[in-house]
Amino acid sequence: MSEQKRWQVRAPGKVVLAGEYAVLDGAPATVMAVDRYVVVEPGVSTPGGLVAVARAETARRLGVRLLDAPFVADSTAFHSGPLKLGLGSSAAVTVGAVASVYHEAGRDVESPSTRREMWSVAHEVHDAFQGSKGSGIDIAASLFGGMLVLRRGPDSRPSFEPWTEPSGTRWAFVWTGREASTPALVGAVRRFQESDPRAYARLLGEMAEVSEVLARRGSEGVEVVLRAFARYARLLGDLGRAAGVSLVTDSMARLIESARECGGSAKPAGAGGGDLVVAVFPQDGDVARFHEEARGLGMTPLDLRCATRGVHVRVKPPSAFRLKPGVA
Numbered sequence: 001m002s003e004q005k006r007w008q009v010r011a012p013g014k015v016v017l018a019g020e021y022a023v024l025d026g027a028p029a030t031v032m033a034v035d036r037y038v039v040v041e042p043g044v045s046t047p048g049g050l051v052a053v054a055r056a057e058t059a060r061r062l063g064v065r066l067l068d069a070p071f072v073a074d075s076t077a078f079h080s081g082p083l084k085l086g087l088g089s090s091a092a093v094t095v096g097a098v099a100s101v102y103h104e105a106g107r108d109v110e111s112p113s114t115r116r117e118m119w120s121v122a123h124e125v126h127d128a129f130q131g132s133k134g135s136g137i138d139i140a141a142s143l144f145g146g147m148l149v150l151r152r153g154p155d156s157r158p159s160f161e162p163w164t165e166p167s168g169t170r171w172a173f174v175w176t177g178r179e180a181s182t183p184a185l186v187g188a189v190r191r192f193q194e195s196d197p198r199a200y201a202r203l204l205g206e207m208a209e210v211s212e213v214l215a216r217r218g219s220e221g222v223e224v225v226l227r228a229f230a231r232y233a234r235l236l237g238d239l240g241r242a243a244g245v246s247l248v249t250d251s252m253a254r255l256i257e258s259a260r261e262c263g264g265s266a267k268p269a270g271a272g273g274g275d276l277v278v279a280v281f282p283q284d285g286d287v288a289r290f291h292e293e294a295r296g297l298g299m300t301p302l303d304l305r306c307a308t309r310g311v312h313v314r315v316k317p318p319s320a321f322r323l324k325p326g327v328a
Contacts, residue, residue, distance in 0.1 A: 007315045008041035009103065011096035012307035013078055013087030014141035015173060015269045015278050017218075017225075018232055019150075019211040021189055021239060023135040027208035028151045028215040030163050033141040033307040034173075036077040036087050040096035043072025050090065054097035054125045061121060064105045071100055083179045085302070086275025091138035094126040099143075099311045110312055115143045118311075119158065132183045145310030149215045164219045170281040172264070173302040174294045176252060178274030185245055185271045192243035199242060207235050222282045229265035229280055236272055247272030251297050258293035262286040276302075 013036040019029025040051065051073045059066050073096055078089035098121050099109040107114050122143070123136040137150045140160055147163040165171075193200040214228040233248065233256050240247030248256070248268060255277055259266035264281035277299075281287050291301040 006042070007103070007313050008039050009096045009100045009109070009311060009313055010037045010039055011092040011099065011142045011311040012037055012145060012309075013089065013092055014138045015087065015276065015304065016137060017147075017269070017278065018214045018228060018267075019135075019137065020207075020232075020236065020268070020270060020272070021186070022204050022207035022211050023137055023150065024133075024186070025204055025208070026152050027204075027211045028149050029135060029137045029211060030147070030149050030215050030218065031137050031141040032147045032171075033145040033310060034087060034304040035307040036085075036304065037307075038078065038089065038092035038096045038142075039074045040071055040093070040100050041074075042069045043074075050093050050129055051097045053129055054094050054122070055101050057125050058098045058101040058121055062101065062105050064101065066101065067104055071097065073097065080175065080177075080300070083177075084275070085175050086180065086270050088138035088142065090130065091122075091126055092142045094122045094129070095139060095142040095311050098122045098125065099313070103313050110310070112144075115310065116160070119143055119160075130183065132186065134182075141310075143310050146308050147306060151215075161215075163215065166219055166222045166225060168283045169222050169225065170264075170283065170285060170287055171304075172259075172266075172279040172281065172287050172290055173269070173304045174255060174266075174277045174279070174291075175300045175302055176249070176255075176274050176277060177299055178249070178251075180271055180274035182271040185247065185273050188243045188245040189239065192239075196242070203235060203239050203242065207232065207239070210235065222280065225280050226265040226282070229267045229278075230260070233265075233267035236268055240272065245273065249273065251299070252277055255294055255297055255299065259290055262290040262293070264290065 012033040015032045017030040023029035073093040075089045122139045149161040151159045237248040256266045259279045263285035266279035269276040269278040
């Protein structure tokens with residue numbers, strides 16, 4: 001890498017607003033990219049780690065040779081100590097690694113067409129590394145930034161539609177302090193689907209309906225979002241009970257009730273069972289009280305904002321870079 005021009009790739013995290021589980025069966029999902037970033041840059045990489053695997057596979061697909069310098073991903077902003085916050089760290093690492101190779105190949109990683117191409121690569125690499133099939137909504141958020149709706153067409157091709165929050169919206173994000181395993185929870189839901197397909201179809205149909213309302217009408221007003229959050233939280237609780245897992249834990253349920261008492265509405269953001277809770281409030285909602293209630297439950301409010309810019313490359317002078325030990 002040139003001493004005159006060193007660079008790093010930055011990829012934001014995500015918070016799912018609606019569509020968990022239902023998106024796996026074709027429903028739309030709405031997501032917000034948030035301003036916690038994975039940074040991919042030169043470092044001492046871990047052989048066989050996600051960065052190395054993603055970069056090698058991307059280079060193979062593009063037919064390019066990788067730079068001699070190994071790369072590493074710093075995802076510490078997505079963790080509290082050893083525990084993940086539920087902001088999509090592995091997806092952002094994958095996106096950053098894939099984008100680093102596209103940048104080396106002379107491609108503009110902020111071009112919409114290039115980002116759509118990278119979504120396919122990153123989605124497949126991420127699924128293979130995780131050993132499970134995801135929706136790719138976390139990949140999309142990290143690539144495109146902002147707020148968007150992921151949809152699948154009749155041919156299963158995804159579309160990425162911008163979503164605008166209604167005026168007067170106030171968001172709040174709380175880390176539960178408990179790490180959740182998305183593959184384990186999704187596996188339990190899939191077993192429920194196999195054991196009782198009719199009940200599964202009924203529940204997921206209702207979740208898809210709420211997801212569609214938020215995707216199509218959420219921008220009309222905060223009341224639409226409040227109702228969608230409240231209903232989706234109830235449905236996630238129902239789904240968890242049917243699947244024999246706790247998607248909405250007791251402490252999460254108490255926090256959701258606190259959001260209602262404070263004039264807002266809250267739900268798990270992602271697979272549930274821990275990680276993150278997202279809440280929405282109108283202008284007169286008592287967010288400060290909600291944060292106090294969260295702390296009283298042993299949870300941690302997070303200062304997150306929408307990351308309007310998706311994955312991008314930052315060029316810095318050589319003095320701004322130090323080779324780091326691998327973390328991914």
